[in-house]
Amino acid sequence: MDFRNVYEDAVRAAAYNELEFGGTYHLAFRDLPEMIGESAKGGRAVDFGCGTGRSTRFLKRLGFETVGVDIAAEMVRIARERDPGGDYRVIEDGDFSSLPKGGTDLVLSAFTFDNIPSRERKVRLFRGLGTLLAPGGRLVNIVSTPEIYLNEWATFSTKDYPENGAARCGDVVRIVTTEYSDARPVDDILWPDADYRSIYEEAGLEPGRVERPLARGDEGIAWVSETRIAPWAIYILRPVTRG
Numbered sequence: 001m002d003f004r005n006v007y008e009d010a011v012r013a014a015a016y017n018e019l020e021f022g023g024t025y026h027l028a029f030r031d032l033p034e035m036i037g038e039s040a041k042g043g044r045a046v047d048f049g050c051g052t053g054r055s056t057r058f059l060k061r062l063g064f065e066t067v068g069v070d071i072a073a074e075m076v077r078i079a080r081e082r083d084p085g086g087d088y089r090v091i092e093d094g095d096f097s098s099l100p101k102g103g104t105d106l107v108l109s110a111f112t113f114d115n116i117p118s119r120e121r122k123v124r125l126f127r128g129l130g131t132l133l134a135p136g137g138r139l140v141n142i143v144s145t146p147e148i149y150l151n152e153w154a155t156f157s158t159k160d161y162p163e164n165g166a167a168r169c170g171d172v173v174r175i176v177t178t179e180y181s182d183a184r185p186v187d188d189i190l191w192p193d194a195d196y197r198s199i200y201e202e203a204g205l206e207p208g209r210v211e212r213p214l215a216r217g218d219e220g221i222a223w224v225s226e227t228r229i230a231p232w233a234i235y236i237l238r239p240v241t242r243g
Contacts, residue, residue: 013074015182017052017082023155023179023221027213028110028142028232029055033062039209039236040138042105048129049112053079056086059108067099094121096128104132107139114144114188117170119199122191126203130239139205139237145212146192148231149173152224156231161185169195193233200237209236 021029043064047056050068052075059066060083068088070076079088089098107129116122129139148156149164158164161174167190174185200206212230215223225231 010074012182012184013052013072013078015177015180016075017078018180019054019177021054021058024153024226024231025155026219026221027215027226027230028234029058031211031213031234032058032140035209035211035234035236036062036106036138036140039140040106041136042134044104044134045106045108046099046104046129046132048107048109050079050088051075053083053086053088055108055110056088057083059106060086064106069096069099094125094128096132099132101131102134105134105137107132107137108142109140110142111144113141113191115186117189119170119195123199123203126199126205126237130204133239137238138208141196141235141237143191143196143233143235144175144188145230145233146190147229149175149188149190151229153231154221154224154226155179164190196233196235200235201240204240205237206240207235208238210234 045059045064045066047066047068050056050070053068056066056068069091071093073090076088076090149158157176157178164173167173169192171190172187173190174187176185211234214230215226217227
């Protein structure tokens, strides 16, 4: 499958900029401060796939000196506009040469790998991100679970795409975000847990902690499936120690 950046699109970038941390997205970020605080030491971060800067600004509020990087120039333009004092960079696919090797305490990748096809490409990117980590550094990878493409959610809909049910690892699955102004579906790449664990191992990383957050029901949000089914998987990754 050829790589196609679905967010290199002015209309979609503007719509994505409308999102904050409500609805289903609340569950992806709710527990991150505690998880990061327990896992990552130091104050230097890279937000890989920063988009319009939502997750970069999140890390900055946690006290991290953060560089946001993305291949989508339009998304980065909006991030800079919203946060003129931030450090946002457009990079070529897989090119981390502008970032110091071994100089980052935390790498965050929030939903980026949902859109990246092929095992080879994923492994190459995870290897590259691993080289950025300082001793004791951690890589936080937030991805969509396969179940997100089979159910209805406070923020997403998949009911028009029953073919998602037959998808296997590496297949395209479609999902609509209902909380922004672009009604077009996003083409994601299905990648189940066992397949993520396999590529982490090949890339020299291992999960130290994995969470699949559920809603508690007291958040004041009109949940649909979120109290029963986890839409996200959060992996806290560390380099494999070779004995």
